[in-house]
Amino acid sequence: MKTLLTAVLLITLSSFGINADQTYTWEEYNLEITVPDYLKEKKNDGTEFEMAGKGMELSMYVFEKRISKDDMDDAVIKAATEMELTEIDTQYEIEGDGLDGYYVEGFKDGKRVMFAGMIDPKSRTNFFMVITFNDRDKKAEADAEAIVQSVRSLN
16 A cells, blocks of 8 residues: 555656756856756856756846946846837846846747846946746746846855
8 A cells, every 4th residue: 555655646746747946156256046957057157147948048147337226227128128128017126135136027039038137236246137938938937037036146
């Protein structure tokens, strides 16, 4: 009976497709990010950090312009407009974990885009993050929101 229960439990759990999160470090800038296990690192160097997998792409890159926390909202909206994002509507402030910033949601080339600008006040590192995914994928949407909130400074 115990063997039968164990087998049923294992089959049930495997049918849910358990996903574990993974943590990566953009070592050049001492930033940590937690992502679903289906995202795999593609690039991690002094200019860019990229990941992709299962209908989602993520990219982070540094920008040199000095900017204050109070001006990040305008900078993000301006950069999103320059990227030709459409339907820019949802806007959020990011605070905590050693980073301050702002992000918006919109669309580009038929994909949903979360576009964030963040500042690490200790290291004075400013960076943008772009996450793209299918708008109909509610799990990807929840994952993208969690990713944006997971970024933290190790400084």
